[in-house]
Amino acid sequence: MLFNNLYSNVNILEKALDASWLRNEAIASNIANADTPGYKRKDVEFEKYLNEAIKFNKSIHEIDTDKINPKIITEYSNLKNRMDENNVDIDVEMTEMAKNSIKYNTLISQVSNQFKRISIVLGK
Structure with a gap:
């Protein structure tokens, strides 16, 4: 059971890494x-799908990660701010890039820690 829990965490982290990428x-x-x-x-929607799966399954270890896939969405908000109907704010994007980089690096660290734990469980 412990090994399944560790591996299910790795699967979720893998999906989160895919979404971050x-x-x-x-x-x-x-x-x-x-x-x-x-x-x-x-933008990318992922966390919403993960939260819905967690609510539905009541346990993070019961989630079928094959059914949770990040999706690119197009945002149509803030079109009134520019005459050319482009809704990109470069300052917002640079902030989002920095936040996403931090999230990605944190996820990589968590995956590494999970594999260390699996290695310990296996006695290697």
Whole structure:
């Protein structure tokens, strides 16, 4: 049971890493298109799906991680701020990039710690 719990945590962390990587790509695209007329900001939804799965299953160890996938969404808010109908705010994107980098590095550290624990359980 302990090994299953450790491995399920790794699966969830892997999905979170995928989401963070995808979010980094979306933010980079937003920054690159900050001055493109008509471009709409992209973001990634993942945490919402994970929270719904946790509420449904009542335990993080019972979640089927194959059913939780990050998705790129297009945001249509804040279109009134610019005449070119681009809704990217470069300051917001740079802040989001920094936050996402910190999150990604934290997740990598957690994955590393999980593998250390698995190694200890296996006696290696």
